[in-house]
Amino acid sequence: MLRLLALLLASELVRTGLMVSVLPLAAGSLHLSTGLIGLLVGVHYLMDALGKGPMGLVSERYGLGRLLLLGALAGLGLLLLLYFFPSPAGAVLGSALWGLTYAALWPGVMSASQTLAVPERMARALAVSNLSVAPAILAGVLLVGPLMQARPSAAWGLLLGAQVVAALLALSLVNIRFRSADTGAVPRWSDWKKVAVLLPAAFAQTLAPGLLVTLFYPLLEHLGLRLRDLVGPALVVAATFGLSLWQVGRLADRHAPRRALGPGLLLLALVFGLVALSDQPHAMGPRLWLLAPLLGLGYGAFIAGWNGLVARTLPETHRAAAWGTVMAVESLGYALGPLLGGVAWQLAGQAGVFWLGAAVFLLTELYYLWPARGLAKTS
Structure with a gap:
């Protein structure tokens, strides 16, 4: 499991560093237009999103390790192609191939985490696996970007x-195979019906934070905040998040994930609503210290409850494919979020963006309380 997580960290560092930091800054030296860079990045993430379910199924049949090695080699090939022989057609095709083969990594990690986790700590194990990649993503933005500006060859x-390193880790895992129970069996409709019940909520829960992806700096300017104003509240968020994830995660593991998920969604809706009410630039600074612990507690409870719910709902047969399906829908939520956030900003400003986010969380909570009651007996 540690090698799988190390592979995930190395891969996400490279992907984030390349897509977010290097390509936008190196477009001129690579003789690639800004539009082509956008196409290259968009094709990669689209293939990753659409491929998660099918590649999860393929990994169960032919082995996860082979796909991990193929994805690592595809990424290495794309880097070499871009650095030594950049060409528009080759870059787009290479990016699409890497996205498709990369799609097996996340479902494989989550399926392995679920298989190897102690049952009494399932929700917490899945949450930790889900969040372990955060340092690599931050390094891809905050380390590779400045390095690319100062010393491109070093980046x-x-x-x-x-x-x-990712390719070597994948090579060491080439024979790994996590077989779900009775993988040769034909999936039952009742099992996949439960997965289908999760999909609208999976889409909505990533849609809400996705609203803010492209509006971060405009929001800071509108609210009269600077990056340094966020440092203290961010530390409070991190501390309360860790406390909430561990303590509420125990509740999700021992009893029902919904007992963690419901309060988490309500707290997140409350935070978005309070920000929507803080349309006065000078009023937001002091409120950050109130919102920070609420955000940390709410997000920790939500992550623990959601991962616990998914783990209890997914069928034991074709588990990797089921994980891939859920994560593909989550990816589509992140993809649509920035578009809706931009529209809300244009129509109603800062308040409109956060009221929309609060509504998404509340509707998701209602969805769990009513349409998904059929899962309540086991979750």
Whole structure:
């Protein structure tokens, strides 16, 4: 499991560093237009989202390790192609291939985490696996970006080195196989019906934070805040998040994930609503210290409850494919969120964006309370 997580960290460092930091800054030197860079990034993430379910199924049949190695080699090939022989057609095709083969990684990690976790700590184990990639993503933005501006060759060297490490880790895992119970059996409709019940909520829960993806700096300017104003509240969020994830995660593991998920969704809706009411620039600064613990507690409870609910709902047969299906829908929520956030900003400003986010969380809570009652007996 540690090698799988190390592979995930190395891969996400390279992917974030390349897609977010290196390509936008190196477009001129690579003789690639801004539009082509956008196409290259969009195709990669689209293939990743659409491929998660099918690649999860393929990994169960032919082995996860082979797909992990194929994905690592595809990423290495794309880096070498971009650095030594950049071409529009090759870049787009290579990016699409890497996205498709990369799609097996996340479902494989989550399926392995669920298989290897102690049953009494399932929700917490899945949550930790889900969040373990955060340092790699931050490094891809905050480390690779400045390095690319100062020393481009060093940034490319860092990405190539990290991808070689990813390829070596994948090679060491080439024979790994996590077989779900009775993988040769034909999936029952009743099992996949439970997965289908999760999909609207999976979409909505990623849609809400996705609203803010492209509006972060405009929101800071509108609210009269600077990055340094967020440091203290961010530490409070991190501390309360860790406390909530561990303590409320125990509740989700021992009893029912819904007991954690419901309060988490309500707290997140409350936070979004309070920000929507804080349309006065000078009023937001002091309120950050009130909102920070609420956000940390709510997000920790939500993550623990959601992962516990998914773990109890997914069928034991074709588990990796089921994980891939859920995560593909989550990816689509992140993809649509920025579009709706931009529209809400244009129509109703800052308040409109956060009222929309609060409504999404509340509707998701109602969905769990009513249409998904059939799962309540076991979740």
